[in-house]
Amino acid sequence: MQSLGQTIKTLxxxxxxxxxxxxxxxxxxxxxxxxxxxxxxxxxxxSTLLRLADAFGVPVESLMEGGVQVPPDLEKFALEQKLSxxxxxxxxxxxxxxxxxxxRARFDDxxxxxxQFYEAVKSFLK
Amino acid sequence: MSDLGTEPxxxxxxxxxxxxxxxxxxxxxxxxxxKVRRILSRHSRVSNIGDLQAVVCEALSLxxxxxxxxxxxxxxxxxxxxxxxxxxxxxxxDLAPSTTLGVLIRRSDKEKGWVAIVDCRGNKHxxxxxxxxxxxxxxxxxxxxxxxxxxxxxxxxxxxxDSVETITDLIAGDFAFFDPLFNPLLEEEIARKGRLTxxxxxxxxxxxxxxxxFQSTLYACVNRVATxxxxxxxxxxxxxxxxxxxxxxxxxxxxxxxPAPTLRVTDTFRNEAARLRGLHIPKKMSVPxxxxxxxxxxxxxxxxxVEDLSDWSSQGRCLPALRVQVEARSGFSGVSAxxxxx
Numbered sequence: 081m082q083s084l085g086q087t088i089k090t091l092x093x094x095x096x097x098x099x100x101x102x103x104x105x106x107x108x109x110x111x112x113x114x115x116x117x118x119x120x121x122x123x124x125x126x127s128t129l130l131r132l133a134d135a136f137g138v139p140v141e142s143l144m145e146g147g148v149q150v151p152p153d154l155e156k157f158a159l160e161q162k163l164s165x166x167x168x169x170x171x172x173x174x175x176x177x178x179x180x181x182x183x184r185a186r187f188d189d190x191x192x193x194x195x196q197f198y199e200a201v202k203s204f205l206k
Numbered sequence: 207m208s209d210l211g212t213e214p215x216x217x218x219x220x221x222x223x224x225x226x227x228x229x230x231x232x233x234x235x236x237x238x239x240x241k242v243r244r245i246l247s248r249h250s251r252v253s254n255i256g257d258l259q260a261v262v263c264e265a266l267s268l269x270x271x272x273x274x275x276x277x278x279x280x281x282x283x284x285x286x287x288x289x290x291x292x293x294x295x296x297x298x299x300d301l302a303p304s305t306t307l308g309v310l311i312r313r314s315d316k317e318k319g320w321v322a323i324v325d326c327r328g329n330k331h332x333x334x335x336x337x338x339x340x341x342x343x344x345x346x347x348x349x350x351x352x353x354x355x356x357x358x359x360x361x362x363x364x365x366x367x368d369s370v371e372t373i374t375d376l377i378a379g380d381f382a383f384f385d386p387l388f389n390p391l392l393e394e395e396i397a398r399k400g401r402l403t404x405x406x407x408x409x410x411x412x413x414x415x416x417x418x419x420f421q422s423t424l425y426a427c428v429n430r431v432a433t434x435x436x437x438x439x440x441x442x443x444x445x446x447x448x449x450x451x452x453x454x455x456x457x458x459x460x461x462x463x464x465p466a467p468t469l470r471v472t473d474t475f476r477n478e479a480a481r482l483r484g485l486h487i488p489k490k491m492s493v494p495x496x497x498x499x500x501x502x503x504x505x506x507x508x509x510x511x512v513e514d515l516s517d518w519s520s521q522g523r524c525l526p527a528l529r530v531q532v533e534a535r536s537g538f539s540g541v542s543a544x545x546x547x548x
Contacts, residue, residue, distance in 0.1 A: 174293040180344045181300070182308040182337050200299050204292030
């Protein structure tokens with residue numbers, strides 16, 4: 081399981097933010113964020129957590145539970161479509177509801193068609 | 207089977223289900239059988255496969271929705287989208303290919319369980335029975351952390367089958383043809399005719415579940431009889447070297463070198479008893495003209511004969527001398543044959 085600092089770093093990286101931009105979005109100081117990401121600081125107060133979760137647009141629990149691994153192909157698609165991080169997570173969560181397909185022509189190594197999936201559910205993402 | 211047990215996905219599944227031992231595939235199947243036993247211990251009146259399906263689905267919080275028309279699909283999507291699950295909006299796209307038979311979706315509110323959508327439109331209804339049990343089998347092995355690690359969409363054709371789909375088919379076979387319900391009918395048929403025949407498989411299918419396909423019932427019967435049986439499909443085909451010549455284009459340069467397809471074994475399936483007795487015909491092997499399989503291929507009329515497998519030869523080597531009963535009949539393409547030892 082990822083540490084909180086690793087999760088913050090992953091989320092920041094996924095959005096292409098610098099520490100400065102995360103500071104602007106959350107109000108949490110760059111020094112604090114840097115210490116957190118580098119494992120120099122382990123304890124974080126609930127108000128700081130809340131501000132970080134708000135900045136990323138994710139529930140506080142997802143920060144505490146080790147964050148969410150966004151698959152690289154979804155990350156690429158989300159960047160192309162300029163999806164918000166919250167929209168990307170919703171898309172991922174929805175896709176994971178599909179547990180299995182019984183299909184005679186699709187294969188395990190076929191890439192997931194995020195575009196097709198997004199087109200079908202996009203009106204429900206907002 | 208042992209190869210399947212060494213696949214990383216099967217090992218992960220076994221770990222998630224806390225199954226261990228030398229044969230993980232057998233262990234996982236046993237795990238599922240235990241689940242069904244516990245379900246049945248709470249329901250005394252299960253006398254047919256429909257009853258079994260009902261009690262198992264109820265216990266798994268699985269709702270089965272069959273879709274027989276585009277209109278039904280539209281209604282189903284609207285129903286679930288308005289109940290908080292927009293993921294169902296993907297279904298018209300997802301089920302559009304003629305190859306997609308079913309989808310299993312977990313409701314976002316986990317209290318609401320699962321929905322198995324079985325597409326019965328067009329020819330897809332022919333696979334409805336086994337598709338339903340396949341989705342049920344997925345629910346048996348679903349474990350949260352395992353799913354997250356192995357979210358997959360898999361296939362059942364041509365390319366090497368996904369290991370999770372393979373074991374799911376095995377589990378589905380265990381329950382779609384549930385032994386306590388299926389075996390008495392099969393035993394009655396064998397007692398009446400002395401051996402398994404194509405007509406016997408059809409009778410068992412009629413008595414057990416008319417929704418089941420002939421092919422899946424055939425596999426279930428062959429797997430359960432104690433007599434060694436090898437099921438064979440044969441059709442006009444090329445051997446590997448001939449195919450290579452054709453694809454290389456050299457046959458075009460020298461017309462006389464262009465090979466003609468001959469009647470060959472295209473697919474086989476055998477039970478454990480056949481494996482133990484060495485009853486086997488390799489794929490692509492040429493069918494001898496003396497075999498009833500060749501005669502049925504030419505005439506189209508079903509026939510039986512007693513033959514010796516040593517009549518089958520390839521590159522100067524014969525199959526072992528085994529006296530077998532061969533029942534052959536025309537299939538969708540080519541010939542299907544049931545070869546029974548003893």
